[in-house]
Amino acid sequence: MRGYVKELYDKLSGKYSWEREFLQAVSEVLGSLNPLMEREPRYRKHRVLERLVEPERTIIFRIPWIDDHGGIQVNSGYRVEFNNALGPYKGGMRFHPSVNLSILKFLGFEQIFKNSLTGLSLGGAKGGSDFDPKGKSDNEVMRFCGVLMDELYRHIGPNTDVPAGDIGVGGREIGYLFGRYKKLKNTFEGTLTGKGLGWGGSLIRPEATGYGTVYFASAMLSAHKNSIEGKRVLISGSGNVAQFVAEKILDLGGKPVSFSDSNGSIIDTDGITRAKLSWVMELKNQLRGRISEYSKEFGAKYYEGKRPWGLTEAEIAIPCATQNEIGRDETRALIDNGCICVVEGANMPTEPTAVEMLHDAKVLFGPGKAANAGGVAVSSLEMSQNSMRLSWTREEVDRRLQIIMKDIHTSCLSAARDMGVGDDYVTGANIAGFRKVADAMIDQGVV
Ligand code: GLU
Numbered sequence: 001m002r003g004y005v006k007e008l009y010d011k012l013s014g015k016y017s018w019e020r021e022f023l024q025a026v027s028e029v030l031g032s033l034n035p036l037m038e039r040e041p042r043y044r045k046h047r048v049l050e051r052l053v054e055p056e057r058t059i060i061f062r063i064p065w066i067d068d069h070g071g072i073q074v075n076s077g078y079r080v081e082f083n084n085a086l087g088p089y090k091g092g093m094r095f096h097p098s099v100n101l102s103i104l105k106f107l108g109f110e111q112i113f114k115n116s117l118t119g120l121s122l123g124g125a126k127g128g129s130d131f132d133p134k135g136k137s138d139n140e141v142m143r144f145c146g147v148l149m150d151e152l153y154r155h156i157g158p159n160t161d162v163p164a165g166d167i168g169v170g171g172r173e174i175g176y177l178f179g180r181y182k183k184l185k186n187t188f189e190g191t192l193t194g195k196g197l198g199w200g201g202s203l204i205r206p207e208a209t210g211y212g213t214v215y216f217a218s219a220m221l222s223a224h225k226n227s228i229e230g231k232r233v234l235i236s237g238s239g240n241v242a243q244f245v246a247e248k249i250l251d252l253g254g255k256p257v258s259f260s261d262s263n264g265s266i267i268d269t270d271g272i273t274r275a276k277l278s279w280v281m282e283l284k285n286q287l288r289g290r291i292s293e294y295s296k297e298f299g300a301k302y303y304e305g306k307r308p309w310g311l312t313e314a315e316i317a318i319p320c321a322t323q324n325e326i327g328r329d330e331t332r333a334l335i336d337n338g339c340i341c342v343v344e345g346a347n348m349p350t351e352p353t354a355v356e357m358l359h360d361a362k363v364l365f366g367p368g369k370a371a372n373a374g375g376v377a378v379s380s381l382e383m384s385q386n387s388m389r390l391s392w393t394r395e396e397v398d399r400r401l402q403i404i405m406k407d408i409h410t411s412c413l414s415a416a417r418d419m420g421v422g423d424d425y426v427t428g429a430n431i432a433g434f435r436k437v438a439d440a441m442i443d444q445g446v447v
Contacts, residue, residue: 004044005030005037012053019102021323025109025348026053028355032430035419048438051446055108057081060101061151063129065144068137077148079127081161082108085440087121088159090376092166094128095173104128106323107166110347111376113433114369117408120380125161127152133168134288145176152177153184156191158386164193164379167322170240170285171196171206190386193379202382204397205375210244210345211398212374212405213318213366217343218252219409220364220425226340229253232271232314234334236260236307237321238284238291241345241372245318246277258308260321261291265308268300313337320345331357344368355426370412370429377404 001009009030013023030049037044063075078101081089091111094104104126112124131144156163165174174194182188188200195201204211214228221227231254235242238259246256255271259280268276276298283289295302303311307325310333317339319325323346326334331354334342342358343366344350350358350365358365378401385391392400408429415435416428 001027001031002034003038005034005049008049008053016102019105021348022102022105022109024352025106028348028352028426029109029113029430029434032427033434036431036434042442043438046442048441051441052083052112052437053109055080055082055105056084058101059152059155063131063144063147063151065140065147067140073144075129075131075144077127077129077151078104079152079155079161079163080104080108080125081155082124082126083112083437083441084123085437085444086116087123088157089125089161090115090122090164090379091125091127092164092375093169093173093177094126094166095131095133095168096128097130097132099128099130103323107347110369112437113430114373115376116433116436117370117411117429118373118377118380118404119407119411120377120404122376122380125163126166127163128166128169131168133173138172141173142176145173146180149177149180149184153181156181158189158191158383162191162193162379162383164376165240167239170194190383193382195382200382200386202378202385202397203392203394204401205378205382206240207244207247208378208401209241209372209375210246210320211248212377212401213241213245213320213343213345213371214248214252215374215402215405216366216371216409217316217318217341219406220343220366221341223409223413224364224423227252228316231255231316232257232312233316233318234258234308234312234314234339235345236265236309236319236325236349237346238280239320241375242320243277243281243284245320245345246272246280247274249318250274250277254316257312257314259291259294260308263290264292264302264304265306265311266291266294266300266302267308267312268294268298269312270300310334310337315340317342318345319349321349322346323348324351326350326354328353328357330354335361335363339363342366343371345372347372359424359426364423365425367426367429369433370408370425373408374401374405377401
């Protein structure tokens with residue numbers, strides 16, 4: 001960063017010094033924009049960046065709810081409506097004890113560019129709560145979701161803001177949130193995505209983030225005369241994204257060799273087969289168990305407290321857990337173990353210095369805002385189907401998802417090459433995502 005962009009960043013970091021994750025996400029984007037700002041002064045003239053780094057609206061509210069023992073619990077609820085230059089605010093809700101305003105501002109900020117890259121009509125937002133669904137009964141989750149929606153319903157709508165899932169928010173939570181929303185509004189409308197298949201959900205939505213990430217990885221590899229076939233793939237996480245990354249890797253002839261959760265990682269050098277994967281899906285989605293149980297069931301090695309990076313040789317790494325899960329040491333270990341490609345299934349899992357190391361080592365790197373955009377892209381397809389009151393087939397949605405991911409790949413690569421930075425997908429994604437939003441903001445005036 002230098003000049004005008006650096007000055008802007010310094011001001012922002014003085015103002016929000018405690019928002020570490022938000023500042024990290026902003027610095028990654030601003031770091032890519034220097035050459036564009038110099039080439040096209042109108043962005044500076046219209047103070048697009050100054051406007052873009054402030055959310056258009058932030059809603060913070062109290063969520064008091066009653067647990068199964070009759071005790072009163074209190075959590076914080078948030079919705080950060082960051083930018084709606086391209087369409088209604090759109091982005092997931094995260095339920096996790098680590099949730100705070102910095103995390104949601106980072107996610108909302110990333111979402112603006114991710115949604116822009118999909119080429120669909122979507123603004124950027126994110127929300128959630130510090131509520132921890134782990135260990136809670138279905139009834140507790142239902143009561144919590146109900147009280148959250150008692151406040152959120154007045155801020156959202158199919159043409160205003162359309163929340164979806166993220167960490168800790170899956171089909172069960174979207175069901176409870178939708179039920180309460182529908183009751184309060186007395187309207188059946190597609191205000192949330194990730195809905196159940198029988199009541200407005202889209203086929204392939206659960207699979208979309210994972211499948212899309214692998215389609216993106218495959219496009220990156222094929223642009224570099226390589227493929228997924230026969231490659232060993234390290235996957236972190238074991239939730240929705242990780243599971244469907246593994247499934248698509250298997251479809252394309254690759255070999256998934258790891259999963260993890262917040263307690264540790266399993267490494268299965270024989271490969272995670274379809275049968276083992278469906279066992280993991282049941283363990284995680286129905287029984288809500290720990291990944292350590294995999295090693296008891298299948299005899300694979302379990303590493304307590306460790307992430308999978310560099311624990312075994314692998315050509316591809318796909319982090320699908322959470323932010324900042326690949327640091328410098330892990331990157332060194334990945335490179336030493338033959339990694340040629342890192343693709344982010346999660347949002348911002350790779351620390352900035354780790355990204356630099358990957359670039360220096362000529363390891364292909366696919367940033368999350370491009371690689372994992374398949375989830376929100378299919379959310380948008382769900383919104384389209386809801387508006388038309390019809391449902392597309394699995395094949396139709398998957399076909400559209402594949403086209404969208406290929407197009408995102410092409411936009412990133414052409415923006416990077418246009419800027420003279422070769423195969424730097426980070427710069428490519430930031431510039432391609434930014435341009436559309438910035439141009440729309442200029443067209444729409446100072447609002
Ligand atoms: N939470 C997902 C993401 O990070 C999906 C958002 C959505 O479908 O609105 O993109």
